[in-house]
Amino acid sequence: MKEFSTELKVGFFALIVLAILTFMTFKVGGLEWAKAKGYTLHAYFSNTAGLDEKTRVRIAGVDAGIVDSVRLSDGRAKVTLIMDPEVKIYRNATASIKASGLLGDKYLAISTGTPDAGLLKDGDTINNVAELVDFDALAKNLSAVSEKFTILAKSVNDVIGTDEAKDSLRQTIVNLREITSDLRQTISVNDYKLRNALDNISDLTASMSSLIEDNREPITSTIANMKEFTGTLKTNGPELVENLNSATRELKAMVEENRPVVKSAVTSMDKIVKQIDRGEGSLGKFVKDDRLYESINQAAEGVNRTISAVDRFRTFLTFQAEYLTKPEDSKGAFYLTLQPRPDKYYILGVVSDPVGSIKTKETLTTPPGTLVTEETYKDRVEFTAQFAKRFGNAAVRIGLTENTFGIGGDYFFNDDRGRITADAWDFSNDERHSKNPHVKVGVEHFIFRKIFLSAGADNIFNSKWRGGYVGMGVRFEDEDIKYLFSTLPRIPTK
Amino acid sequence: MIKYVELLGKKIIVFSEEFGRILLLLLSTFKQMMLPPFEIKNTVKQMLEIGVKSLPVVLVTAIFTGMVFALQTYTGFKRFGAADMVGTVVALSMTRELGPVLTGLIVAGRAGAAMAAELGTMRVTEQIDALETLATNPVKYLIVPRFISGIFMLPAVTIVADIIGIAGGYVVTVGLFKTSSVVYWKRTWDYLEMGDIYNGLIKACFFGAAIALISSYKGFYTSGGAEGVGKATTGAVVLSSMTILISDYFLSNWLFR
Amino acid sequence: MIKLVDLHKAFGANKVLQGLDLEVEKGESRVVIGGSGSGKSVILKHIIGLMKPDKGDVFIEGVNITNLDENGLYEVRKKFGMLFQMAALFDSMNIWQNVGFALIRQKNLKLKDVKEIAIEKLRMVGLVGVEDLSPAELSGGMKKRVGLARAIAHEPEILLYDEPTTGLDPITADAINDLIVEMKERLSVTSVAITHDMQSAYKIADRISMLYKGRIIETGPPDEIKNTENPIVKQFITGSAAGPIKVEGVNHERILNRA
């Protein structure tokens, strides 16, 4: 065999090297080349959290494309994707940045959307983008939140602080006291019935939720009506307190009216008792029996229990402020929680919503025939009035949530220091790109006895406003109000 | 005390002088590289010496390095459930670091020593003077081909070392630990970027140039007969290796940031 | 033809040449004699431009080569052929490639023709059938012959010999001397040879110059040198340790007494 020449050896080696280099280039960059044959889509993020070029695009965890470039565009990140040609993405697709694995490498996740929304073509933009919650930014904004919180607290103070308001508030409380004192009697008598009613309510909410599932459309319109109703209710906002006043007054009058009946009943009872006491009739003899005293004792105990309910009546005042990442604004709220029994309470609240509800109006201007979209932001102050029932560690709430019909649920943990909370309202939302109900889910936890922090996701089903929130609040049991209620005249036990 | 300071000063002067002469040699190498005629035959011969003949020892080193690396990382990574990542770690370390540096050190020890010894012998036996009297520029005739071969052959050997090292990792991870071969390759190719490979090869280019230049320099300026040749040879290996290890840090810092 | 004027060269503190003047005429065969380490090789290296003087000028055919750039130097060197002390054959090439080296590089000749010329030159120095051997396979005398063949291959005008006979047995040495004389006669080249072998010097020289302490202290035809009155030259040519030339590390008193 002939000895190979130097040139041949070097040339052969060069061939091997080229082959390896080609192989590795293909293996490493192979996907990229294949992807380059696909079509491009864009998505805009306000925070890519350092998403790199050449990272993978995944649908349901399966590689479906590659990030071609990440560029700045008007302060936002324009992410250009190259998708596999056979992958179909629809207009209602959502793009989000996800981290996978222990090492936290990022990828871009896409949910393809549904065919009815229409196909996205080469060069189109994915409009629905789930932004990452930037905790750094949130932490910084906490100071802004607390500032707003101070302002809110001040304005609440201002509202309550006026003599006028004080008067009507006092009046309300006086009336409420009277109502409750009357109600208490009625309620204690009708405890069983009430419980039934509550059961019915819970049945009702259950069937309502299934009803809502089944009949979204008609319900939406019904709710729209309800919303309109509450809307008008709100426009009369300043009068609300006054109305509440008069309503309670009427209610009181109503109870007052029935008082003679109750009184006469008591009187006749009195007579009977006297008769019994004298041992008149068979009943009288029966009463002489020791067992009767026992029964009376028991009855007295029952009454006592009713009275001690006053002590159990608790009132909470909650001031709360949240920072929403999406409108990038804060939301303040003031809630009054009336809790006659540990397992049920009423929540009354005033919420200052940065977004409020948005009405979209589209008008076709006559001469150029262009479509003009007008968005009106309104309802910056909203009202909440909910009835809540608690079952063990869980509670359901139903009523008015920020001016519209709403339902909610809470789960308490850590000795009630923590709360996972979910709310759904605004079922008739008709804002563009956010026609779904407003759903908010979050968690709260007390860090001190009276101060809690909150965080969660807001408006989950509406991509336009979808975002996170963090907040803090102060909740205290108002001893003064409690005192007002407890100075009720004692009801004679006999 | 004064004596040591003096010694230090002497060392610094010697070093600066040497550094300056290496730079001058580099400049004249560049100049001669550009001027025709081109020493193709000599270059091919040096490519054989530096590249092809270094292959066996580099390959053995690479495959065992890959295997040991896989062995160690697998044991460690398994403890926190990242055994899947062995392929990635082996591939990244081979392409970015171990491939170029190990190849550099081996070539410095093998071809660098040979270069210094050959040129040193040529110097002390006046062969270099003879070249000049025969109207041949020794820098062009002797150093340029070595320099070019270093620049081209080091990355060439490195890429082979890379792939062999990765294969070594495969042998251990899949063959010994019985993990999925699909996962190994996927983790290798998914996380490896062209930048890792190319920047590793750029490093190798630098190492190749450094080995060729330093070893040529040491040989070219040999004096003192056979003993001088021996000194030149050790000096070439030591200085090349040090240069590789030190410049590796700065190159990594520059390339991989 | 070759003119060295006031040449100074020092290596650090070691002043090797100190104002050396030397003029070699065209066609002349000059031999420079001097002790070991006196700087004979240094003179040759200055003539061919391998070294640059610290001071002084080197003229080759009227051109001052100390001011030439690299390319100019290479042009001048094409006029030269040099035989090195240890022959300095390229180990990486075989004999004919060594001999034909300058031809391969300087002229656009085919390798086959170069080999033919190389074989022809080898025959001129009395070597036949060695062209495909490697330098390591040759004896010292053969190496010198190959070195000579290489030096004359490109037909230079000037030949420089650095100790052509040193390290050879007397018979081989004489054969080399004959070869040098033959070259002079056949090729009519100008030559400068340096040696401390007086036998050789007398045989090949038209004129002999004595180098001592960095200068040429005497120049003359061989006969003149043989009968010189200069004690230094006299000591050198008679090869006596006793005399004005002091050899380091030797007890001169003892030598004198013995003499």
Ligand SMILES: Nc1ncnc2c1ncn2[C@@H]1O[C@H](COP(=O)(O)OP(=O)(O)O)[C@@H](O)[C@H]1O
């Ligand atoms: N390149 C060099 N560097 C330093 N010293 C040198 C060099 N070349 C020659 N020398 C010194 O110059 C002196 C003369 O050397 P040389 O000319 O080779 O002597 P010779 O006369 O035996 O040929 C010697 O002492 C030698 O050490």
Ligand SMILES: [Mg+2]
């Ligand atoms: Mg000499």
